[in-house]
Amino acid sequence: MAEVEKNILKPSKPSPWNDPAVRSMVFQAVALIAVVYFFYIIFQNTLHNMETRGITTGFAFLDKSAGFGILMSLIEYDESHTYGRTFLVGLLNTLLVTFLGVILATSVGFIIGVARLSSNWIISRLAAVYIETLRNIPLLLQIFFWYFAVLQVLPGPRNSLEWQETFFLSNRGFYAPAPVFEEGSGVVVGAFILAIVLIIAIARWAHKRQEATGQQFHTVYVSLGILIGLPTIVFFLSGMPIGIEYPELKGFNFKGGTNIIPELMALLWALSFYTAAFIAEIVRAGILAVSHGQTEAAHALGLRNSPTLKLVVIPQALRVIIPPLTSQYLNLAKNSSLATAIGYPDLVAVFMGTTLNQTGQAVEIVAMTMAVYLAISLTISAFMNWYNKSKALVER
Amino acid sequence: MKKTITLMGAIVAVGMFATAASAATLDDVKARGNLSCGVSTGLPGFSAPDDKNNWAGLDVDTCRAVAAAVLGDANKVKFVPLTAKERWTALQSGEIDMLSRNSTWTHSRDLTLGANFTGVNYYDGQGFMVSSKLGVKSAKELDGATFCIQAGTTTELNLSDFAREHGFKYTVVTVDTSDQSVQAFEAGRCDSLTSDQSQLYGLRSKMSNPASAVVLPDVISKEPLGPVVRKGDEQWFAIVKWVLYAQVNAEEMGITSKNAKEMRGSDNPAIKRVLGSDGTFGASMGLTEDWAYNAITQVGNYGEMFERNVGMNTPLQIARGLNDLWSRGGLQYAPPIR
Numbered sequence: 001m002a003e004v005e006k007n008i009l010k011p012s013k014p015s016p017w018n019d020p021a022v023r024s025m026v027f028q029a030v031a032l033i034a035v036v037y038f039f040y041i042i043f044q045n046t047l048h049n050m051e052t053r054g055i056t057t058g059f060a061f062l063d064k065s066a067g068f069g070i071l072m073s074l075i076e077y078d079e080s081h082t083y084g085r086t087f088l089v090g091l092l093n094t095l096l097v098t099f100l101g102v103i104l105a106t107s108v109g110f111i112i113g114v115a116r117l118s119s120n121w122i123i124s125r126l127a128a129v130y131i132e133t134l135r136n137i138p139l140l141l142q143i144f145f146w147y148f149a150v151l152q153v154l155p156g157p158r159n160s161l162e163w164q165e166t167f168f169l170s171n172r173g174f175y176a177p178a179p180v181f182e183e184g185s186g187v188v189v190g191a192f193i194l195a196i197v198l199i200i201a202i203a204r205w206a207h208k209r210q211e212a213t214g215q216q217f218h219t220v221y222v223s224l225g226i227l228i229g230l231p232t233i234v235f236f237l238s239g240m241p242i243g244i245e246y247p248e249l250k251g252f253n254f255k256g257g258t259n260i261i262p263e264l265m266a267l268l269w270a271l272s273f274y275t276a277a278f279i280a281e282i283v284r285a286g287i288l289a290v291s292h293g294q295t296e297a298a299h300a301l302g303l304r305n306s307p308t309l310k311l312v313v314i315p316q317a318l319r320v321i322i323p324p325l326t327s328q329y330l331n332l333a334k335n336s337s338l339a340t341a342i343g344y345p346d347l348v349a350v351f352m353g354t355t356l357n358q359t360g361q362a363v364e365i366v367a368m369t370m371a372v373y374l375a376i377s378l379t380i381s382a383f384m385n386w387y388n389k390s391k392a393l394v395e396r
Numbered sequence: 397m398k399k400t401i402t403l404m405g406a407i408v409a410v411g412m413f414a415t416a417a418s419a420a421t422l423d424d425v426k427a428r429g430n431l432s433c434g435v436s437t438g439l440p441g442f443s444a445p446d447d448k449n450n451w452a453g454l455d456v457d458t459c460r461a462v463a464a465a466v467l468g469d470a471n472k473v474k475f476v477p478l479t480a481k482e483r484w485t486a487l488q489s490g491e492i493d494m495l496s497r498n499s500t501w502t503h504s505r506d507l508t509l510g511a512n513f514t515g516v517n518y519y520d521g522q523g524f525m526v527s528s529k530l531g532v533k534s535a536k537e538l539d540g541a542t543f544c545i546q547a548g549t550t551t552e553l554n555l556s557d558f559a560r561e562h563g564f565k566y567t568v569v570t571v572d573t574s575d576q577s578v579q580a581f582e583a584g585r586c587d588s589l590t591s592d593q594s595q596l597y598g599l600r601s602k603m604s605n606p607a608s609a610v611v612l613p614d615v616i617s618k619e620p621l622g623p624v625v626r627k628g629d630e631q632w633f634a635i636v637k638w639v640l641y642a643q644v645n646a647e648e649m650g651i652t653s654k655n656a657k658e659m660r661g662s663d664n665p666a667i668k669r670v671l672g673s674d675g676t677f678g679a680s681m682g683l684t685e686d687w688a689y690n691a692i693t694q695v696g697n698y699g700e701m702f703e704r705n706v707g708m709n710t711p712l713q714i715a716r717g718l719n720d721l722w723s724r725g726g727l728q729y730a731p732p733i734r
Contacts, residue, residue: 053510054627055488068552069559069568079556152583171584172542251540252587253567262585263569343571343580349547353481354570357548360509362485 046363061359062087068354071345072261083355090350091372097267097346098333098376104272105332106325109279114309116284127280135277140338142274147266147342154262157253168247168254171262175247178258184241191234198230199223263344267336275332282324286317318391326384330377337373347372421493421625421632422466422682430472433459434492437477437573440598441706441714442498442518451475454705455496458517458623458640461695462494465639465687470694479572480548484509487626494636495624498592500550514637516622517698518706519718519727521615522554523593525600528610530587535614542567544577544586551591554617578602581609592619594706594714601711635681642688644730645670646697648721653696656689669733677733688733698728 016022050057062084069079074092077085116127134142152171155161160170168175181189206217235242247257290313298308339346340353347369356365425431435443435455443453456475464470476492487495488510498520499505501513524535524543532538535558545551547570559566569586571577578599581589589596589609596611603609623640625633646652649667651659660671668674671692672685679685695701699721706714720726 050510052628053488054507055510056508067556069556069566071567071569079560148579148583152580152585156584252538253540253542255540340572343569343576345570349570353547353572354552357481357484358504358553360484360488360505362488 050363056359056361057364059364061361061364064359066355066358068358070350071343072264073345083359086355087347087351087368090345090347093345093350094333094336094339094347094372095376097264097271097336097339097344100268101271101275101332101336102329104268105275105279105328108272108276109328110283112276112280113283113287116280117287131277131280133277134273135281137274139270139274139335140341143266143270143338143342146269147262151262151266157249166246172253172259173262174260174265175254175257176260177244177246178256180243180245182241182243184238187238188231188235188242192227192231195226195230198226202226261344263339263342266342267339267344271332271335275328275335278328278331279325282321282328283317285324286319286321287313289320290316315391319388319393322384322388322391326381326388329380329384333376333380334373421629422635425466425493429467430474431459431463431466431494432474432476432492433462434476434478434483434486434495434497435459436497437479437575439498439574439595440601441594441710441712442598443475443477443496444598452705454518454701455498455623457695457701457705458496459494461643461691461701462623462636462639464690464694465642465683466635468684468686468690470690480546481572483548484511487511487624490626493625493632498595498621499624500592501620501622502550510627511624512627512633514623514625514633515640516620516727517640518594518621520592520594520619520621522551522590522617522619523596523615524612525581525589525591525596525609526587526612527584528608532588532612535612535616536562538566538588539564540566541587542569542585544569544571544580544589546570546574546577546591547572549591550617550619555590558616574599575602592621594712597712597714598706631682635683638681638733639688639691640698641730642670642691642733643696643698643701644721644728645733646688646692647699647728648723648730651692651697652700653693656693660689666732666734675734 047057063082065080066083066086067079068086070077070086070089072093073089074096075085075088077089112127112130115123116131118124118127154169154171157168157170157172160168160172160175162168166177202217202222203219206219210216245256247254247259249255294312294316295308298312303311336346337348340349343349352365352369356362359365433456435451435453438444439453441453443451443455446452451473456473459473459475460470463473476486478486478492478495478497480497483495483497483499484505486492495511496517498518499513500520501516505511506513524538526532526538539562543555543566545555545568552568552570555566555568558564567586569580571580574591574595577589577591580586582603589599591599593611593615600606600609600611623636625636646656649664649670651667651670656671659667660673662668662671665674669677671689672678672687676685678687681687696704699716702716702719703709706712708715716724716726718727720728722729
């Protein structure tokens, strides 16, 4: 009896083609092989066809000297550098406008989003007009608007708008004085870095103390004091090793100082203000998602409006805001490739434009460019996921 | 965005349909009933839509002559406007049958792009245009200037060579189309617009106030411009090459679109060979014997093509100069048809 029962309970081992585990493994392996084979065939076919047509392939071009100029570069570049260098120049320009764009779009978006919920009728209407106008006009038109209608109508460099003979604005861009780091300036830079480290330490200590004792600390004022005070003191003690270089009109254009080119300004503004309209709506949705009971409870505990928003509403709203915010950041990064329309030297304009054309190696260059955008997007995504996790509800 | 899509399409096409595209271009053109020809997005004198919205210009006529020779009708051309950046991928992918887009013949383009230049329909050189207010007389005074330039051109490379040679500092504003470069120049974004000299005259005629700009006399490079075909189709290469040669030969022999019909009965054996009343020159290229006759009657000889589009009686007012026949001191010289 016991023998029979044991046999019934123990399932008989099925033949391999009836075993679901084995079967799913086999199907997945077949699918994987098919996909890999498909791409292999495409790759081989492309290579073969390009070879028969006498089109050069491979990445050897990256080491050849480029021989063309680029409007703006964050790293040292001139025409004697390589095509590989033009890739870096373009990439950094793309990252620059993305980074600045994310910061500006987030700041403007949060302000407009909160303003949209303001009980002040005019402020909330103005915010609504901003959102509805900017998010409903195509981005490319907005870039053209800033570039052609706002920045190109400025006077030429010889008649530029100026302030105190220090700052100049013309259709060649915005010129400002630049710091000149002379010998011994490393001490000042060191002091600045030390100040930042100190501030982080103080903030941590203040946070711990508040959790333990409930006592608050004026972190902001102390931090500002350290950030400005420490480098300033070191600057004077070390004999003022950092000078200022003023832009000067020489020949055709300004020389010296720092220059922000109009292409960057137009692209940055258009990207930021456009994306900010979407972020504003996301922020509004996030705030509205926090139940009004939370605000009432905070008021009942004696918190005023501003701390209520800062300590109660926003932290909870962030949980709703962050995931769609990530999409907006990704959009901003990808939309930055519209730069090519106004000649801002981003990755698409420099590398997929000029470099591609001078070398004719479309397949390699387009593949590299797509890989870069994929990498940028995945990095932003990963960072936002990490941030989202740190803000998610921690259940105790 | 459209550009990116074209580019992607081109790449996919190179990868997947390349075998189909490498079949004889002549058969494709005949089967389709029209010639797909890549031209510029609008360059007066070379390829631009005229006031009746028909494509006109020297490069456009070069396409029309090939269509006349191949299909017997100069109007059976589909013009595909391309920016400088798009042109090579469009040719490589088979989107166009030939490229006639003021493209400079260089060593690297001839050898690494899978393209073959068939000849030179315009000898050009790079020049500079500046605002007349600047009072600049020579390109050597342009140290420190900002230049507007079109992306994907030999112009970009020549400028940096020129600057290095003379120890210049310079800034470039690189844009996609020649229209954009004029717009930027007019708005004062740059001090000088640099491009092939013939283009500068064409672009200046597009400005709202052409008199406000001057083209400097300096020529800093050699720019032999000509039609281009895909590598690997010898027959098609020969057709595009010999249609232009036939037009140059016709000018040399005094054959024009007006008199070609009477000249057919000429006793001169060289003329008879060009016009197809003697020999089998068309058949050896897979064409009918009146290939050159059609091209000449419908489009004209090289000189007619030049005068009609860029010559002294056009807004561009370009003298023949280098583009005159070799017998009159120019560079246009065609191997004989025999």
